[in-house]
Structures are given as structure tokens and as C-alpha cells.
Amino acid sequence: MKLNGIFARLIITNFIPLVFLSMFMSFIFFNIQKLDRLMKQITLVEIPVIEKTDRLSGIILRQIEFREKYIISADTDFLRQYEEYTDSFRKVLAELDAVAAGERKLQALAKLRTAYNEYFQAEKVYIRNGGKGSYVPSVNSVSAALEDLRGVAASKREKALKTSGKLVEQVRTEIFVFIVTGGVLIVCLAYLNTRSIALPIRKLSENTRRVAQGKYPDHIGTGGPSEIRRLSEDFGTMVRRLKESDELRTEFIGNVSHELRTPLTSIYEASSMLKEDYFINDRESSERLLNIIETESKRMINSVSNILEITRLDIEQDSYNIAPVDIGRAAVSSIEKTAPIAAGRGIAVVSDIAPDLMVYADEEKLSLVFVNLIGNALKYSGDGSFVKVTAERKDSLLTVCVSDNGTGIDSEELSLIFERYRQGSNRSTEYKGTGLGLAICRKIIEKHGGTIWAESQKGCGSRFFFTLRCV
Numbered sequence: 001m002k003l004n005g006i007f008a009r010l011i012i013t014n015f016i017p018l019v020f021l022s023m024f025m026s027f028i029f030f031n032i033q034k035l036d037r038l039m040k041q042i043t044l045v046e047i048p049v050i051e052k053t054d055r056l057s058g059i060i061l062r063q064i065e066f067r068e069k070y071i072i073s074a075d076t077d078f079l080r081q082y083e084e085y086t087d088s089f090r091k092v093l094a095e096l097d098a099v100a101a102g103e104r105k106l107q108a109l110a111k112l113r114t115a116y117n118e119y120f121q122a123e124k125v126y127i128r129n130g131g132k133g134s135y136v137p138s139v140n141s142v143s144a145a146l147e148d149l150r151g152v153a154a155s156k157r158e159k160a161l162k163t164s165g166k167l168v169e170q171v172r173t174e175i176f177v178f179i180v181t182g183g184v185l186i187v188c189l190a191y192l193n194t195r196s197i198a199l200p201i202r203k204l205s206e207n208t209r210r211v212a213q214g215k216y217p218d219h220i221g222t223g224g225p226s227e228i229r230r231l232s233e234d235f236g237t238m239v240r241r242l243k244e245s246d247e248l249r250t251e252f253i254g255n256v257s258h259e260l261r262t263p264l265t266s267i268y269e270a271s272s273m274l275k276e277d278y279f280i281n282d283r284e285s286s287e288r289l290l291n292i293i294e295t296e297s298k299r300m301i302n303s304v305s306n307i308l309e310i311t312r313l314d315i316e317q318d319s320y321n322i323a324p325v326d327i328g329r330a331a332v333s334s335i336e337k338t339a340p341i342a343a344g345r346g347i348a349v350v351s352d353i354a355p356d357l358m359v360y361a362d363e364e365k366l367s368l369v370f371v372n373l374i375g376n377a378l379k380y381s382g383d384g385s386f387v388k389v390t391a392e393r394k395d396s397l398l399t400v401c402v403s404d405n406g407t408g409i410d411s412e413e414l415s416l417i418f419e420r421y422r423q424g425s426n427r428s429t430e431y432k433g434t435g436l437g438l439a440i441c442r443k444i445i446e447k448h449g450g451t452i453w454a455e456s457q458k459g460c461g462s463r464f465f466f467t468l469r470c471v
């Protein structure tokens, strides 16, 4: 998973609200738990303590009532009922022991027990004496102790109720804040997320529109998630290719019109003059006009084939069919192609390449290199001279040389002649060219991973070298 991809972005942006929501939820949950503890304390401790204290107050009154009834009537039934109430007082006291918690309540309970025990002892004496000769036992200390215990429990309940009321209010506010901030956060993140995806797409679509209008933006980079970046990079490559092919088309039209207009004008003028019988009785002039037509036509054929060839090489960048080729045989077959010109000029063209020397090359394109180099050697050499093709192997590299003893090249021009439409100062007036031959050779050799260069001295012939990889 790419960290900058759309999927990762969505995960990250959804994860942020999730973290935020879980933090907020745990805070709310913590407060609810606190509330729950408080409610438990009220229902399980304070309310039972209050209720039992109230029961004890009732029991003690009934205990006094039956004590007095027994004293007056001496009826043992009343004594039994009196004893039942004292028992139930102790029972409820024991129940209180089980529910009462907290220092103040336990203290109040201990005080109640002591007060009741003292009261009970006094009551026992009082009953034994039949109510005579002793004071009526006072229940005040028991009532005060009961009041005290009830007060502690009631005040605790009040306090807990107040705290829980506040907590409920706090939880309500927290839930409200949680909903509002959560909503705002989700909207903001969704906005940022869609913006980071939508903006690069908008930029890409603007660039597409521009390309559709024939304008080629220099920079397509849109940024954004990796998927969109990859799309814009591919789009950029496509635009570059489109631009290159557009430029090639324009250059091609320019070259063709430039290279063809001059010879065509000459041919047109010469043929018009011939048609008008201008030189009907002047055979020499008529022949001159026919010669013009012939050379200009040849020049036009040469120009057209060179322009077509270099344009084809520009377009078919990847159509090289590299395979093992016998370099000696390739040289000989190219020499044969140029043989008619060489024979016409009395120039000897020889190959001195060892047999079975194999190189990696596209045979058809390699032959184009040989034909151009040998053609140049013939073009720029005097009649009766010689042209030689040799090859030397060093490790896995083969250096091929086409040498002549022709006009040679100016040393300043040596580095320029491989550029398109560059012709040297020695260019022939007899064989006008386009200056594309060496540019074609360089393009082919470089595509093979080799290099091409020339060594020459004005008036001392030239040597053209190129390298290829041996099999």
C-alpha cells in the first residue's frame, strides 16, 4: 500500500476522527461510570441506612409502649411483645452494620449501640422493680444517636445527588461538544481529502483541454495522490511525444518545401524554356537545360530520400532489429550498391575486413551508414582516387574505418559536419547534397550504442570511424 495513495489517504483521514471519537467517548464513559458509582452508593447505602434508622425510631417507641403496658397490667403477653421489639431492634442494628460504610456513619452507629445498651440495661432494672423505686429510663440519648446517624446518611445522599446532578449536566455538555466537534472535524477532513484529490484532477483536466487546443504545457506535474501523479506523468510523456511529433511534422514540411522548391523552380524554368522552343536551333543551350533538369531531379531525389530517411529514423526510434551481422559482408554489399558511381569516376573501392567478423547491428540500417560514408568518400574525392573500408577489433569493440584520399575537411568543421543540414566549405557544386547523410549515420550508430567521428586534414583525405559491439 502506497502511503501517498488515495486508499492510504482515506484510511489516515478516517483514522484521525476515529482516534478523536474514541478519546472523547472514553472520557464520557469515565464520567458515566462515576455517575453509576454515585447512584449505587445512594440506592444501596444511604437510602437503606435512612430507612433502617426510621424503622429503629418506630421500634423503640413500640418497645416503650409495651414496657409501660406491662408495668401497668403485669400481663406477661405485653412483656413478651416488649421482648420481641428489643430483639427486632438488635436485628435491625445488625442489618445496619452490614450496609453502613464510611467513618462518620460507623462512629454514629457505635454511639447508637452504646446508647441503646445503656438504655436497655436501665430499662431492665426498671422492669425488674415493676416501675417502682427508680426513674423512668430516658430514651433521649438513643433518639439523639438515631438522629445523628440519619443526619449523616441524609447529608451524604444530598451530596451524592448534587454531584450526580452536576455529572449528568457535564455528560450532556460533553456529548454536545462531542457531536459538534466530531461533525466539524469530519467535514473539514472530508473537504481536505476531496480537495487533495479534486485539485490535481482539475489541473490535469485543464492541461488536457490545453493540449486539445494544440497548446503544449511545459509542465504537467499535478501533485496529489500517487495514482493521480502517475496518471499525470504518463500524460506528460504522451504530451511530450505529441509535441515532438508535431515539431517533426513542422520541421519535415519546412525541410521538404525548402529542399524541393529550389530544384523544382530550376526544372520548371528549364522545361518552360525548352517547351517554348526558345533554343530550337541552339543545341548546346538545349543540352544545358536538359542537364539542369537531370541534375536538379537527381538532387531532388537525393533530398527527398534523405529527408524521408531521417524523419523515419526520428519516428521509428524503437524499430531497430538488432542481430548478429557479418560486417565484412555488409561492407561488400554496400560497396556493390555504390559501384556504378565509383566505376563512372574510376575510383577503386575496396574492403579489407577479416571474414566472419560478427557484430550486433540492424543490417538494413548498417548498410545505410556504409552507403552514406562510401558515397561521401566518392563525392569528395577526385577521379581515379581510392576508398578503403577496414575494421579493427579491440576486446568486444569493433572500430570500422572508411578512408579516402579526397579533398579532406577543415579542422574547425570536423565537429560540425555530423549536425543536420551542415555542409562543409568543400561541398561539391556538382553533387549538391542536403547535409543530412552524416546526421543519419550518427543517429543510427548512437542508437546501436556506438560512436562516430572523423579525422581529416584539408587536402590529405578523410577517415570516418564508427564503433559497434562484437558478438
Ligand SMILES: Nc1ncnc2c1ncn2[C@@H]1O[C@H](COP(=O)(O)OP(=O)(O)OP(=O)(O)O)[C@@H](O)[C@H]1O
Pocket: 302, 306, 372, 376, 377, 378, 379, 380, 404, 406, 407, 408, 409, 417, 418, 422, 423, 424, 425, 426, 427, 432, 433, 434, 435, 436, 437, 438, 439, 462
Ligand atoms: N569523405 C569526405 N571528404 C570530405 N568531406 C566530407 C566527406 N564526408 C563528408 N564531408 C563533409 O561533411 C559535410 C556533411 O556531409 P553529409 O553527408 O552530412 O552531407 P552532404 O554529403 O553534403 O549531403 P547529403 O549526404 O545529404 O547528400 C559535407 O558537406 C562535406 O563538407
Ligand SMILES: [Mg+2]
Pocket: 372, 375, 376, 433, 436, 437, 438
Ligand atoms: Mg553525404
